Amino acid sequence: MSSRTRRLVVVVGCGRLGGLLASRLSARGVEVVVIDLLEDAFDTLSPAFSGFRVAGDATELAVLRKARTAEASAVIVTTRDDNTNMMVAQVARQVLGVPQAVARVFDPAREAIYHGLDIATVCPTSLPADVAVDRVSAALAATPETRT
């Protein structure tokens, strides 16, 4: 296992979420490598993005190695497919020894499985649900419970 020599994060999937994440981390001075199947996907990166782009299939170990994943402090996997995200996150953790892996998971019911594999999750369903419930709580509190 090569040693982790700097603050490097590998972002897999460069759609809206991946592009935003890679751009934000890059703006914070973190070294970022972003992987996507399609070159066109890199258009979501901000013009100021100063990291590296790797076009390829992140389910292939050779592609992850090319992106220097074994040196990364963290991997964030953001493709639109839950199975791909779990698989890539697991390979990063178990095969390449990356200390921290975060996977996007669309199905809230699957989050517990990921956590059992020591993979952190972000869920684009349950997070907005939590926030939306918070947002309406004030309006609900201002309404009497019953007045019939």
Place this chain on the structure above:
Amino acid sequence: MSSRTRRLVVVVGCGRLGGLLASRLSARGVEVVVIDLLEDAFDTLSPAFSGFRVAGDATELAVLRKARTAEASAVIVTTRDDNTNMMVAQVARQVLGVPQAVARVFDPAREAIYHGLDIATVCPTSLPADVAVDRVSAALAATPETRT
């Protein structure tokens, strides 16, 4: 404008997010009406959901009225289309006088426009990005800034 007689929330769109939201609010004892174009969409509701289902197009005022939107404390609009969400949220606020409207918005660049219209937002792109950055921050902090 009819008076708001109870804690009623109208949820528009019953996909994964809408179904989760409607189920959570219902479980908290809030009266919920959920609207979707397709009857099948209501399959996402939890078996314990005790609210009302309205099949119809929420961009039609008659459908919103049928769902008793004018009596609601809040409306949460969760379809997959940003324009639809903005439109329905605006009609709820401006035409039906609903005190609080929350719209799902996929494009983070549009959130400011909604806020100018007094519509709260939940963004399934920027929320997971915020959380993912938080999740890797600990891993990054544990890595020396440079060691070359």
